[in-house]
Amino acid sequence: MDIPKFSDIEDAYMRIEKYIHFTPVLSSAAINQIAGCNVFFKCENFQKVGAFKYRGACNAVFSLSDEVAQKGVGTHSSGNHAAALALAAKQRGIAAYIVMPENAPEIKKKAVKGYGGQITFCKPTLQAREDTLSEVLLKTGATMVHPYNQKEIIAGQGTCALEFMQQQDDLDIIITPVGGGGLLSGTSITAKYLNPDIKVFAAEPEGADDAYRSFKSQELIPVQTTNTIADGLLTSLGELTFKVIMKNVDDIYTASDVEIIEAMRLIWERMKIIVEPSSAVALAIVLKNKEVFKDRNVGIILSGGNVDLAHLHF
Amino acid sequence: MDIPKFSDIEDAYMRIEKYIHFTPVLSSAAINQIAGCNVFFKCENFQKVGAFKYRGACNAVFSLSDEVAQKGVGTHSSGNHAAALALAAKQRGIAAYIVMPENAPEIKKKAVKGYGGQITFCKPTLQAREDTLSEVLLKTGATMVHPYNQKEIIAGQGTCALEFMQQQDDLDIIITPVGGGGLLSGTSITAKYLNPDIKVFAAEPEGADDAYRSFKSQELIPVQTTNTIADGLLTSLGELTFKVIMKNVDDIYTASDVEIIEAMRLIWERMKIIVEPSSAVALAIVLKNKEVFKDRNVGIILSGGNVDLAHLHF
Structure with a gap:
């Protein structure tokens, strides 16, 4: 399978622009202070169906x-x-x-x-x-239509970073959560094309860390069992997304469920927006690896906002 | 006590502009479909300290x-x-x-x-x-500094509608929740000055309906006991806010706690934003009085987003 090119992402954007929401980028002075860096949140929780998907x-x-x-x-x-x-x-x-x-x-x-x-x-x-x-x-x-391991899907997900880097053109780092790797792959293609110096990181729950292990061992290792509240990130990388990630991604970090819930709570309380656990993993890794992000402009894609209000994790 | 003039609100805006957030206006196709009108939400839940206050x-x-x-x-x-x-x-x-x-x-x-x-x-x-x-x-x-019955407070709250009507210049109706009446008073002064044809409505919980009763009887009737989850709206109108409201406001509607919770849930689920119960009263009255709002452009001020996540009403 071919790796999508940046031009595929541009084509995708022209194709889908009229159907999707151009989602806002929000930030919070309180979260910046806690994190010790400037965090910009691309709000795909406001996307149609409540997710970048x-x-x-x-x-x-x-x-x-x-x-x-x-x-x-x-x-x-x-x-x-x-x-x-x-x-x-x-x-x-x-x-x-x-x-x-x-x-x-x-x-x-x-x-x-x-x-x-x-x-x-x-x-x-x-x-x-x-x-x-x-x-x-x-x-x-x-x-x-595969959820992630397909060229058109990766190209579509890559349109999110296209908007993001236009809204905020001074990002040093961009972070997405990683499950099957569609969002991460698309983001990495867009980000590295528009700014070869940008760092692209992925955030994964400890309880479903196949991308972390695959990335570190340079070998595709599917997840066997999963145990995390980040229910959007249970799937394993596919062959195509793994190939893109090995080529473009600078590092993958993991966070525990406790850390994910704490980050999610911070987003709900300080920003007054609803994100699902999968969306909070990126902020969790920023908060636990402060030295990596210190004083940088960090872009986080909030992947979705679909939670069952009757069963919250707080 | 003098009723604030529109020029007081303009002065207030020049005074506070650099300290406050210019909050976004959001809308939801799903909510418009359910409501049968075009609802625009001014998001003061994103204001500093999480409220228009x-x-x-x-x-x-x-x-x-x-x-x-x-x-x-x-x-x-x-x-x-x-x-x-x-x-x-x-x-x-x-x-x-x-x-x-x-x-x-x-x-x-x-x-x-x-x-x-x-x-x-x-x-x-x-x-x-x-x-x-x-x-x-x-x-x-x-x-x-009084929470509402004071000229500077009313003028400050009136700056919210100033932004709102600039962001959305075709509103037929503007609705705010009413507790002590500071937001309602300020909104009514701005709205009627900028567009004498606009209707200004207030939304009040049934369990603290002193503004409704005062407005209908044209006599200031303080609330005796309150019983509502809309904990930001328990206070009674003051003399000054009552005077402004009698002059400018077109009507006051009430909603029950069940209706307020339903509207709040709709906002959380469909818009992925966190609002406090007091903020949901306006949407509740739109949903229960559909004939009044049919096909109109309705502006709702979401007054705040401070809830205790450990004690939600869902």
């Missing part, structure tokens, strides 16, 4: 030819990618077939249904998800 | 002559006004003496202390609060 899904859906598109798109996911794909498909007026484990949270099922996605439930194993999706794709002729 | 406090503090100011300022409050006055005083480099009931929530005490306020505790009765404040003022020579 809508950028990649939109690019994938609108990249399809009319002939292919009319048969719909499909994926297996219980998270933001499912909702994002459902809404992107709705925007194009085509079907979205979403395979979800039968034990997925009600709130996630409701979101996908709310955006018009057609859900097929399966047993909660990866094997069952893949088998069920294969059946659905075979029956419908729909096109599979 | 900082505008009035700043104006009061920076209106004082150097000679008077150097003896400090004082108030009795356990809410956002106390924190706002403490920070405004800190900005001017003077003391803030805050009288608080000894049973005030820890989180409020912490906020006031964090901004450098000097707290004197008293018994939790209005009499004790007023007596204690008198003693403190006598001893220190500090100037009393």
Whole structure:
């Protein structure tokens, strides 16, 4: 699989610009004081469907030819990618077939249904998800849209940094959370193209640290078991995202759930915005590695804001 | 007491502009669809100290002559006004003496202390609060700054609508919550000056509906007992704010706590921003009186975002 180029990201932006929100960049004097550096937050929690995932899904859906598109798109996911794909498909007026484990949270099922996605439930194993999706794709002729390990997805996610570096043109460092690596890959391509001197870091929960281990060992090591509240970051890197990350990313840091919750609380309390645990990992690593970030201009992508208000971690 | 004029609000804005945040106006396609009108939210939950109160406090503090100011300022409050006055005083480099009931929530005490306020505790009765404040003022020579029934406070709060109507110049209706009436009074002066055709409405919780009853009976009726989660709106109108409101305000609506919580949840879930219950009352009345607002451009001031995350109402 080809690594996307910066021009793919520019093309993606032209393709999706009218469908997405141009999200704001916020900062907090109180957080800067605590962190000892200038932190700029790109608020993808305000993106449509409440997460950056809508950028990649939109690019994938609108990249399809009319002939292919009319048969719909499909994926297996219980998270933001499912909702994002459902809404992107709705925007194009085509079907979205979403395979979800039968034990997925009600709130996630409701979101996908709310955006018009057609859900097929399966047993909660990866094997069952893949088998069920294969059946659905075979029956419908729909096109599979991968949550991260796909060129169009990476290019779509890379449009976030494109906006960010235009809104804040003096960033020394840019940090994203890493799960499957779509956001990190896209961000790294944009950031290094626009400013070869910028550092691109990734933030990962200790309880799902396959990217950290893969990066350090220079070998793709999928995660075996996961244990973290950062439920958007449970997946492992794919072959394509791993390749981009090894080429572009300067370092990967990890944070514990306690540190993640503390950072999340700081964002909620000081900035009055709602972010999901996965979004708080980047601030957690800034706060625990202050010497690395001291006095620098640090850009953090807040990846999403979808939390179940009835089950908060505070 | 004189009713503030629009020129007082312009003066206030010149005085405080460099100390306050110019807060954003946000909107949500999902909420517009549910409400059946176009709602624009002025985000004073992002204001310093997390509430519009900082505008009035700043104006009061920076209106004082150097000679008077150097003896400090004082108030009795356990809410956002106390924190706002403490920070405004800190900005001017003077003391803030805050009288608080000894049973005030820890989180409020912490906020006031964090901004450098000097707290004197008293018994939790209005009499004790007023007596204690008198003693403190006598001893220190500090100037009393009222939370709402004071010209400088009203003029300061009126700067919020000044920004709002510049950011969104086609509002048909503007709605604020009403407690003591400082924000409502200031908003009404600005709004009616800039656009005599605009409607100015107030939103009040059923469980503290003195403004509603006073407005309808055209007679100032202080609240006797209160019972609402909108803890920023428990106070009664003052003589000055009542006078402004009778002159400028078009109508006052009330909402129940159940309706307030539902509106608050909608804001949190759909907009991914944190607002306190008092801020959600305006959206609650829009949702329960849809025929009044149908297809109009409705401006809502989200008054603040200070909630105790350990004790949410969801």
